[in-house]
Amino acid sequence: MGPSRTPVTELSGNGKFVYGCDYNPEQWDRTVWEEDVRLMKQAGVNLVAVNIFGWAELESSPGTYSFERLDEILGLLHASGIGVNLGTGTSSTPAWLTTLHPEILPESASGVRAWPGGRQAWCPSSPRYREHALRLVGEVVRRYGAHPAVRLWHVSNELGCHNALCYCDVSAAAFRSWLVARYGSLDALNSAWGTTFWSQRYSAWEQVLPPRTTVSTNNPTQVLDFHRFSSDELLGYYQAEADLLRQHSSIPVTTNFMVTAHIRSQDYWSWAPHMDVIANDHYLDHRLDDPTAELAFAADATRGLSQGQPWLLMEHSTSAVNWQPRNIAKEPGEMLRNSLAHVARGADGLCFFQWRASVQGSEKFHSAMLPHAGTDSRIWREVVELGGILETLAEVAGTTVKAEAALVFSWEAWWAYDQESHPSSDVKYLDQVHGMHKALREAGITVDVVAPGADLSGYKLAVVPGLYLVRDTESAALADYVKNGGTAVVTYFSGIVDENEKVLTGGYPGAFRNLLGIRAEEFYPLPPGQTRALDNGTTASLWTEAMRLEGAEAKLSFAEGHLAGSPAVTRNRHGAGHAWYIGTVLTAAALREVVSEAAAEAGMEALACPEGLEVVVRSGTKHSYLFLINHSADEHKHPARGYELLVGEEVSSAVVVPAGAVRVVRTSNPTPPTGPSTGQKDK
Template sequence: MFTHDGIAFGCDYNPEQWSREVWNDDVRLMREAGVDLVAINIFGWSHIEPRDGVYDFEGLDAIIELLHANGIRVNLGTGTASTPPWLTHQHPEILPIMADGTTRYPGGRQAWCPSSPVFRERALRLVDKVAERYGSHPAVAIWHVSNELGCHNALCYNDETAAAFRLWLQRRYATIADLNAAWGTSFWSQRYSTFEEILPPMLTVSTSNPSQLVDFHRFSSDELLDHYRSEYAALRRHSTIPITTNFMVTAHIKNLDYWSWAPEMDIVANDHYLDNRLADPTAELSFSDDLTRGLAQGAPWILMEHSTSAVNWQPLNRAKQPGEMTRNSLTHVARGADGVCFFQWRASLQGSEKFHSALVPHAGTDTDLWREVVELGATLDRLDEVAGSRVVADVAIVFSWESWWSADGESRPSQSVDYLQQVHAAHGALRELGITTDVVAPGADLSGYRLVVVPGLYMVTDADAAVINDYVASGGHALVTFFSGIVDEDDRVRPGGYPGAFREMLGITVEEFVPLAPAERVTLSTGATARLWTERLRSAGADVLARYVDGPLPGSPAHTKHVFGQGVGCYLATVLDRDDLKNVLRTLAADAGVVPIGPDLGGSVEVVRRASAQASYLFIVNHSADPVDIPVRGTELVTGSIVRDSVLVPAGAVRVVKEENAA
């Protein structure tokens, strides 16, 4: 396990972009800012192996020794994230091919196919050399495998991928008859006679087989995970230092099932950037943190990358306002991070990311941004005692990458309904109510939660559905939303009426989906308004809490409640507007005995508690333009002040109170 003295404050550093004179200045500034963990050699392949089989470690040796001499620990990359030009020149067959059959060429990054044996062999040869040289170096605190695996190349469609896919399918299904049954190949004359006939799901003249598409996603995630395991094994032959890679738990990356990846990490690490294409980027940040914490099974994790200000890859790359970087950083800490790192240390002068913000901006250190960086480092030092504590939550949301892949497929009832939007809506409503939420995998133990929310869990196995049903029967409270429990793991519809796997627990039967056009609205008997989706639903024992009063199904139930065993299962058959969804969840939470720890201020203030056996810490993040007063007693760690009855948090500020007698 990765250990660090307190909360780590770190960054990516690319010394190969700078002269040796700049290195010395950089390390001096790192110490001034309090940076104590630096990631290097992330994209170092062409520098340490400039020609095939020729290695030059002099520069990497020098920077590691310089950092070590200044008390700065190293997050050492294996260097395999992007291939050097000599490799793709010698072996163009490693280049990835897209679903339309076109090749992606060098000039960017990740120009390699995950199934390429040539790439794997050369990458592992490099990892072996790096691990042998630095595997016991006292500066190295953690190994960083590759970088953002699958960010650009998760899905490849070349011949080597096809061969690997067929082997994966043979291991999964054993016989071609079992595969035909799983994929429903009796439809459209798709029945296969041998595994050799199967290709990756390249573009077709019509829609594709949805079961094949889901399996290809599973395979692609497993293929990259297998590469991670190979690098892990190469490192472990030479080193006992903890090993990880940086996940991308974010709204726009969905190709890897991190539930299967997380157990392979010595510590979970994530990259997160505010996505200003979303309606509420800070709400998505909080969701990402809660999901990352779920991947870590509640244990502390590391934020491997985020930004001081603007990124370079969105249509409009918005600069952060003063204080926003600090609020973002401390939100990550509040929600479980024991390390806060940035891309990158010094802003690049050339290359695709030259306009990406950094700890040291182009304008240098006589800037508001640098002054905020230095203050953030000092604040993180004052929060060191928080390290090792865990976030407190008694509500869970069930989240599934497989449902994301399948529910957002080609042939579905409405292209306007988006799986992740349902998940974000539920999480965002709870966040605004001041309720901290864990995000858990299907099949996870739910016994410790008072309330479980299951938004749009379209694909779920019988076993994982049984965990939710048994939770309710044993006294739990659950909210299931529409388009849940519809299909099994083969994307096969459960007959007998929707919501399939949860029908008995919820005491309802849905006969038919009746989706709405984006501009249509419906009103419920409670006065709530809704959009996008309705269902022809009848009660089979459930109490009807709300009905449609207009739209295509006037009088039909829209919100139900059913006593099942010792617990309660509620169902929501439409997309409620934000405030109406909050009202539903507020009532459900109260009925389940959930007590919010923060005020309902529309998400403008976040209150989260971390606790250990020794102490409890209340984080208050004020995103608003007004001060807020939060009842609490204890010692405020950011300012060092004593809090008697409440803490006043200035506009745009963060306060962290070590609570009195709250452990």
């Protein structure tokens, strides 16, 4: 078991929402600091992250420390009643360290050693790096471990964002040690990895390497295990810092996760128990078709990591970022909608990167709370407005989101699913996950995101998108859930391999075949743009399979091609419950319809919300809070009864949500009185 969880509201200093930012005072002259603190107070900021990249500032040469500037900024913040989220400063190596010890620098799979000059220029397995980093952490915690300004310890920063996978010789030795601990013997490793294939059998441990660049394809299980090792290696580093901090300080410890579409290097299910506070960084990703839908999934997944309790949004942006191909500024009101969408889904704190927009460095065009344009700007006015809104919503802090549906999500399955040499490179794990989550959201169903094998007994509906890799205990947990009266929806390319990437034979979908009452013999992926007609008048794309019924009934069938007449979507009675299977890529509308029918069968009223209106409920002991976030250009009216907090008016039967606006209605009941169900239940 990990440490007990610290309520996020304790970090605010007043028991309310956290409102904060990253602050890099080392980038600014001292004359700016007092103005910054004054403006932070004006905006309502109550928690500031400092010393995130402070190593070179604190230790200008080996063993030579200077804390005067950090002392001063902590003193200024504390004098103004602003708390500090104190970074350990170890995220990026100073130039003197990589000059003295270039072996610290990470290597790519093709053996190219990275040069210093960016950030995170260190190998997670490097004992030399750890030695120097922990020495700095020791100096920092001994100086500030009881400082009255410090409310949270921030280990490193976005661990694994750039250096999660290092293939150097030091990493290779650490990987072998990890494998010895996992398998115990070479025979067991050879069996797990299937090394009889292509004459890959190992006869000595020193022959085993990371999955470096080869002339063909890598061993899939070797690749999977290297991902597992790399996640564990970074977690071990986090624990080394956290243990040192806890030796000298009673202040809670965390680091910022990256539950987002473009980072998949850590298995956060294994990390979460070690955090005093679950914190996440999230930025809208305009490389996706629907960035707002991805935000909703990320927020639900972060709440899942926090076991349903409130969590901290450590970073997001007021407007554009700097690292996407096209860094699109947020439109008026969009930042407010994004921020309150996180709050609706369980965040008790909103923090931004960063406070004052940089004027130098690669992030100088990244938005900030205080933009280049200064206080006479739309961004600044919205920042101040958001601070006021969080004050207005103070009573919501500490309440939780309760869902009747669960979505099973796995970083391990993601690593395995998206490997090469699969039936189609056009189908991706996260596409399945996002598609299913979006269908549920648009049906008005809020979901908890849970790990494979989680206890599902409290849910009416469990959806399992693309769980390609599954352990026996995990598939058994789902089967028992359905047998005992639950309803499950499983999608294509699920249950195919075990934890060692070994195909489960006898017909697809392997681990779930008996539960689903079907058997598929072959996959027939389709190229992008090609479709197959279904018997309900809609079409399927990207994926089809030759399936036959073995106890299940067909809900939808293919209407053309060589699979005409064979099932595409099925339903099977298993014990006291039902298990649905979606064996193709449905249109968004058809997927929503199938999910809604399964939810209705499970006893949930899944009525579609108006397009663009996000509906979520947070519930407390006495009141519930209905969040209505209008992402559309149209006004919407939603059934409600209670008191609307943002405009301050009684609501008797319905609340009007203008285009692009947010409304929050306090109700005296744990769920909204009428209208589309949001999948909530009483605490």
